[in-house]
Amino acid sequence: MRIFKILVVAVLCVATTTVFNPINAQDKKTNPVYGWGLTSGVSVNNFTYEQPHTGINIGYTGGGFVDRSLGKHFKARLNVAYTGAGGQLTTFKDDTRYGFDPMFTFKNVKQSSYLLHSVGTSINVLYQHQTTAAWSYYVGVGGGMENKFAEHETYQKTGEFITGIYGTVAGKQFTNRFQNNWFNSNLTAGVELPTKNVNFIIEAKYILGITSVRPNYSYIEFAGVTGEIRTNAFQLTVGVRNLFKQGKK
Numbered sequence: 001m002r003i004f005k006i007l008v009v010a011v012l013c014v015a016t017t018t019v020f021n022p023i024n025a026q027d028k029k030t031n032p033v034y035g036w037g038l039t040s041g042v043s044v045n046n047f048t049y050e051q052p053h054t055g056i057n058i059g060y061t062g063g064g065f066v067d068r069s070l071g072k073h074f075k076a077r078l079n080v081a082y083t084g085a086g087g088q089l090t091t092f093k094d095d096t097r098y099g100f101d102p103m104f105t106f107k108n109v110k111q112s113s114y115l116l117h118s119v120g121t122s123i124n125v126l127y128q129h130q131t132t133a134a135w136s137y138y139v140g141v142g143g144g145m146e147n148k149f150a151e152h153e154t155y156q157k158t159g160e161f162i163t164g165i166y167g168t169v170a171g172k173q174f175t176n177r178f179q180n181n182w183f184n185s186n187l188t189a190g191v192e193l194p195t196k197n198v199n200f201i202i203e204a205k206y207i208l209g210i211t212s213v214r215p216n217y218s219y220i221e222f223a224g225v226t227g228e229i230r231t232n233a234f235q236l237t238v239g240v241r242n243l244f245k246q247g248k249k
Helices: 002-018 025-030
Strands: 034-047 054-071 074-094 107-130 136-162 165-174 181-194 199-209 214-217 227-229 231-244
Touching: 034 199, 054 107, 054 231, 074 136, 074 231, 107 181
Parallel strands: 034 074
Antiparallel strands: 034 054, 034 231, 054 074, 074 107, 107 136, 136 165, 136 181, 181 199, 199 231, 214 227
16 A cells, blocks of 8 residues: 555656656657547446455546657656446345344345446556557556546345345435545556557556545444445556647757
8 A cells, every 4th residue: 555655656756847847859859749639448446355245347437638758768648537436345234233123124235336436637657669560559657536526326135024035126326425536546558559640549557546435334334343445447448649749940
């Protein structure tokens, strides 16, 4: 945890101090200084295992970015994107320990899939290498913050109506159980395929949650057994990247 926090701080410092520094005249003549792009794809999300009984769900992600060259092979990238983050949680509840009858209301197993609708910003430092066949690949690290504006739960609950007779109900609802914002770090890898007007990109990104999205979660809904959970994601996106070409000087 501490290593990733240090990594994010270092990346932000490097990006913000170098993005405004002029690159040398030789690079300006041969390489575009700025670029921009749009991406869209899927986000495979999961909650971390500080609490047991978690699983994955799939959300959508889409947004844009602006690049700024930092010299030969390196560039800084500012990303802004919508993401359906989250994951699955299984909750067990049995209030018979409090003396209640084992009715459906007090004894159940609930499988919930949460989509945390958020808009996030991040800064990455990328290393990009062009091959002899003109296409290029890039790798990078970065960090940022997600800002949640809504969360949606899809659930299935199974319980005992009367002794020995069980039933299942399912439903969907908007909830408000998670943090409004959280920090994360990421590892990025992609390929860029040039055409006459735009470059097509295919990108994979692993996002690791740094701060908690739900600090007091209990998988048995008991105040004496709680822990924090974070949300991670693997994203696969495709998109286009256009270039702001620097004029000759």
